[in-house]
Amino acid sequence: xxxxxxxxxxxxxxxxxxxxxxxxxxxxxxxxxxxxxxxxxxxxxxxxxxxxxxxxxxxxxxxxxxxxxxxxxxxxxxxxxxxxxxxxxxxxxxxxxxxxxxxxxxxxxxxxxxxxxxxxxxxxxxxxxxxxxxxxxxxxxxxxxxxxxxxxxxxxxxxxxxxxxxxxxxxxxxxxxxxxxxxxxxxxxxxxxxxxxxxxxxxxxxxxxxxxxxxxxxxxxxxxxxxxxxxxxxxxxxxxxxxxxxxxxxxxxxxxxxxxxxxxxxxxxxxxxxxxxxxxxxxxxxxxxxxxxxxxxxxxxxxxxxxxxxxxxxxxxxxxxxxxxxxxxxxxxxxxxxxxxxxxxxxxxxxxxxxxxxxxxxxxxxxxxxxxxxxxxxxxxxxxxxxxxxxxxxxxxxxxxxxxxxxxxxxxxxxxxxxxxxxxxxxxxxxxxxxxxxxxxxxxxxxxxxxxxxxxxxxxxxxxxxxxxxxxxxxxxxxxxxxxxxxxxxxxxxxxxxxxxxxxxxxxxxxxxxxxxxxxxxxxxxxxxxxxxxxxxxxxxxxxxxxxxxxxxxxxxxxxxxxxxxxxxxxxxxxxxxxxxxxxxxxxxxxxxxxxxxxxxx
Amino acid sequence: xxxxxxxxxxxxxxxxxxxxxxxxxxxxxxxxxxxxxxxxxxxxxxxxxxxxxxxxxxxxxxxxxxxxxxxxxxxxxxxxxxxxxxxxxxxxxxxxxxxxxxxxxxxxxxxxxxxxxxxxxxxxxxxxxxxxxxxxxxxxxxxxxxxxxxxxxxxxxxxxxxxxxxxxxxxxxxxxxxxxxxxxxxxxxxxxxxxxxxxxxxxxxxxxxxxxxxxxxxxxxxxxxxxxxxxxxx
Numbered sequence: 096x097x098x099x100x101x102x103x104x105x106x107x108x109x110x111x112x113x114x115x116x117x118x119x120x121x122x123x124x125x126x127x128x129x130x131x132x133x134x135x136x137x138x139x140x141x142x143x144x145x146x147x148x149x150x151x152x153x154x155x156x157x158x159x160x161x162x163x164x165x166x167x168x169x170x171x172x173x174x175x176x177x178x179x180x181x182x183x184x185x186x187x188x189x190x191x192x193x194x195x196x197x198x199x200x201x202x203x204x205x206x207x208x209x210x211x212x213x214x215x216x217x218x219x220x221x222x223x224x225x226x227x228x229x230x231x232x233x234x235x236x237x238x239x240x241x242x243x244x245x246x247x248x249x250x251x252x253x254x255x256x257x258x259x260x261x262x263x264x265x266x267x268x269x270x271x272x273x274x275x276x277x278x279x280x281x282x283x284x285x286x287x288x289x290x291x292x293x294x295x296x297x298x299x300x301x302x303x304x305x306x307x308x309x310x311x312x313x314x315x316x317x318x319x320x321x322x323x324x325x326x327x328x329x330x331x332x333x334x335x336x337x338x339x340x341x342x343x344x345x346x347x348x349x350x351x352x353x354x355x356x357x358x359x360x361x362x363x364x365x366x367x368x369x370x371x372x373x374x375x376x377x378x379x380x381x382x383x384x385x386x387x388x389x390x391x392x393x394x395x396x397x398x399x400x401x402x403x404x405x406x407x408x409x410x411x412x413x414x415x416x417x418x419x420x421x422x423x424x425x426x427x428x429x430x431x432x433x434x435x436x437x438x439x440x441x442x443x444x445x446x447x448x449x450x451x452x453x454x455x456x457x458x459x460x461x462x463x464x465x466x467x468x469x470x471x472x473x474x475x476x477x478x479x480x481x482x483x484x485x486x487x488x489x490x491x492x493x494x495x496x497x498x499x500x501x502x503x504x505x506x507x508x509x510x511x512x513x514x515x516x517x518x519x520x521x522x523x524x525x526x527x528x529x530x531x532x533x534x535x536x537x538x539x540x541x542x543x544x545x546x547x548x549x550x551x552x553x554x555x556x557x558x559x560x561x562x563x564x565x566x567x568x569x570x571x572x573x574x575x576x577x578x579x580x581x582x583x584x585x586x587x588x589x590x591x592x593x594x595x596x597x598x599x600x601x602x603x604x605x606x607x608x609x610x611x612x613x614x615x616x617x618x619x620x621x622x623x624x625x626x627x628x629x630x631x632x633x634x635x636x637x638x639x640x641x642x643x644x645x646x647x648x649x650x651x652x653x654x655x656x657x658x659x660x661x662x663x664x665x666x667x668x669x670x671x672x673x674x675x676x677x678x679x680x681x682x683x684x685x686x687x688x689x690x691x692x693x694x695x696x697x
Numbered sequence: 698x699x700x701x702x703x704x705x706x707x708x709x710x711x712x713x714x715x716x717x718x719x720x721x722x723x724x725x726x727x728x729x730x731x732x733x734x735x736x737x738x739x740x741x742x743x744x745x746x747x748x749x750x751x752x753x754x755x756x757x758x759x760x761x762x763x764x765x766x767x768x769x770x771x772x773x774x775x776x777x778x779x780x781x782x783x784x785x786x787x788x789x790x791x792x793x794x795x796x797x798x799x800x801x802x803x804x805x806x807x808x809x810x811x812x813x814x815x816x817x818x819x820x821x822x823x824x825x826x827x828x829x830x831x832x833x834x835x836x837x838x839x840x841x842x843x844x845x846x847x848x849x850x851x852x853x854x855x856x857x858x859x860x861x862x863x864x865x866x867x868x869x870x871x872x873x874x875x876x877x878x879x880x881x882x883x884x885x886x887x888x889x890x891x892x893x894x895x896x897x898x899x900x901x902x903x904x905x906x907x908x909x910x911x912x913x914x915x916x917x918x919x920x921x922x923x924x925x926x927x928x929x930x931x
Contacts, residue, residue, distance in 0.1 A: 143854070143876040145863040152866045429867075446867070451741035451759045592868040594844065596744050597782060601789040604869055605819050629819075632781050635754040636744045 114444030155428030163205030215505035273512030317565030349567035367474025492518035599642030799898030801914025
């Protein structure tokens with residue numbers, strides 16, 4: 096085995112910044128990353144073994160113990176739970192013959208829960224090895240597991256026609272794109288990429304930045320930073336190397352627009368990256384693709400290849416003195432890597448821990464060099480801005496929120512899927528568009544965003560100064576239990592906290608504890624006051640965007656729907672806190688007594 | 698270049714670009730820190746140095762001073778936040794000062810006194826954590842680790858530069874790990890450095906536990922605040 100691990104390491108020139116690629120190769124070849132492999136890695140990469148393990152154990156999809164020949168990850172989002180998750184989960188345990196978190200006796204299946212895998216429009220969904228299965232039912236689960244038991248690979252089951260994985264038909268066989276409404280910017284067909292790029296190369300880089308700046312486009316990942324300004328800072332940063340990174344770590348629960356953009360318009364994204372490289376002066380680009388989207392990898396690689404073949408990537412692009420290449424970096428399961436500095440750490444083969452800022456990536460990013468990180472959608476939009484002009488783009492949307500954006504709609508509505516909306520439209524208009532009935536609450540921007548009340552907020556508009564949606568929009572109707580949803584979101588943050596700073600590492604657990612207390616009917620007014628003050632603490636003192644938003648599911652529902660909390664409250668009786676449960680407090684004594692005293696008698 | 702700023706309303710002149718926490722200390726305002734070590738790269742993990750800068754809560758070790766900056770250290774809300782963060786560290790780990798070798802020399806304990814903490818407002822997690830005593834010279838008492846990462850970043854193998862200490866898992870499952878082979882190759886001096894750098898009693902120099910009697914240990918003679926402010930005078 097050691098020789099095979101060695102050859103994997105050599106494949107990446109023994110470069111420890113490629114550790115994540117090596118770990119993937121090892122896991123795909125041997126099923127898991129053994130202690131022996133860790134020793135080989137540590138020896139050849141000049142790292143201590145615990146240092147190698149730092150990376151392995153950080154990521155959800157890496158296993159340092161056997162986890163079954165087929166690794167099955169069932170998406171446990173609130174949307175999945177609204178669509179039959181429980182039945183599917185039971186069916187999986189029954190058919191695979193093991194419970195979640197375990198491997199079956201034959202070592203064939205490992206079952207695990209996973210946070211959103213970017214398929215909220217077709218839940219319940221699961222990943223099996225590197226492919227996905229959607230719209231699951233118990234019968235469908237049985238059929239899949241039966242085929243796997245017969246010795247088929249997950250890919251053969253998902254792709255019975257044997258389509259080539261680099262073709263779009265392959266992706267379509269696995270997932271639906273569900274584009275419900277197209278607008279002016281995205282999903283245009285028959286674009287002449289060569290001509291658009293030619294036009295960009297004919298002008299000075301600073302003129303490209305000028306156009307992007309005038310268009311007033313802001314980052315579509317969520318933070319809404321001015322793309323033109325970021326590019327100018329990148330241009331001005333003096334360095335021998337600069338990098339362009341496309342953030343395709345679409346981890347916010349409920350969002351899946353980047354999956355669809357990368358499926359339907361991958362070349363828009365690639366072109367945007369090339370334009371950014373020209374503008375900033377970069378030779379190397381990286382697409383950081385979340386591991387949940389493995390099934391897109393070969394397809395994207397093919398798109399890159401086609402651009403190379405046509406001279407749009409590589410040396411002397413279209414005959415100009417300009418070179419640029421793009422590689423795909425696979426993630427390995429960590430929501431926090433959506434933070435650009437965590438993403439860069441991950442690209443360097445390390446734990447996805449957000450860096451201390453400043454310096455910002457645009458000053459010192461990947462390998463310490465100026466790095467421009469943009470969202471998938473931002474790159475795609477820029478490619479259209481350069482084609483149609485800044486004024487065309489600015490004519491859409493509002494003054495401060497120009498253009499259109501994609502939203503991924505899921506939950507209680509007739510038509511979940513992708514909608515291109517112009518900034519400035521109201522919540523009410525969106526709900527009509529997607530045909531949502533009896534809506535009660537809408538989660539804007541996923542758990543890290545805001546829960547709004549349809550009754551109170553229907554006239555609020557989508558724009559950066561109001562509902563600055565990052566692409567995720569989940570709709571909940573009157574029948575849904577919002578507290579249960581809040582609990583799920585808090586569990587998500589507890590699970591995804593990287594743990595580097597204490598407010599997020601410990602605070603989210605305590606906040607979740609309070610929600611559970613409310614649900615169990617053991618909270619009184621003081622607990623709600625605590626929730627608000629602790630939430631504010633976590634939000635203000637955490638190191639990165641994860642902790643700075645994680646209390647929001649509680650804080651925003653508490654603001655919009657105080658009654659769901661109030662009606663669960665109890666009155667304190669006497670001097671005992673309602674949260675004090677005498678039976679559970681005495682349970683440890685009971686156990687100790689049974690073991691020590693009664694055990695002795697026997 | 699000199700810049701003008703205010704700390705708790707007091708006018709201060711400082712050199713542009715210095716970490717705020719250092720400027721504050723140099724001007725007589727103590728800000729507690731549990732990960733930051735003056736002169737070393739900022740780790741940004743403990744957050745107990747949070748202060749208000751131009752109205753926003755910010756980490757005073759990661760931010761550099763700039764012209765016109767208005768800093769509030771003792772404003773009640775942010776003062777309570779610092780206290781709460783120290784309480785988090787106590788409730789998340791298993792800290793039992795009376796039976797700890799580091800008592801009286803522990804930065805966390807001393808900071809607890811400094812922020813006026815009596816008891817944690819947060820529920821204690823009582824997470825079971827295993828002790829690691831496999832290395833020859835170091836006793837790793839995981840119950841007390843606060844994940845400051847000082848040892849991870851600042852204590853490296855002298856020959857290879859490799860990490861001796863590292864963090865396993867993530868989030869609340871995080872665990873401090875030690876490479877026994879590299880730890881056993883540490884000099885007595887480096888072991889002592891690691892034990893002293895550890896702000897709690899997690900890295901214990903084996904055989905040195907109670908070498909100073911209670912009542913004569915460093916923070917019992919002089920508080921962590923006095924020590925921090927004294928250092929700037931030198």
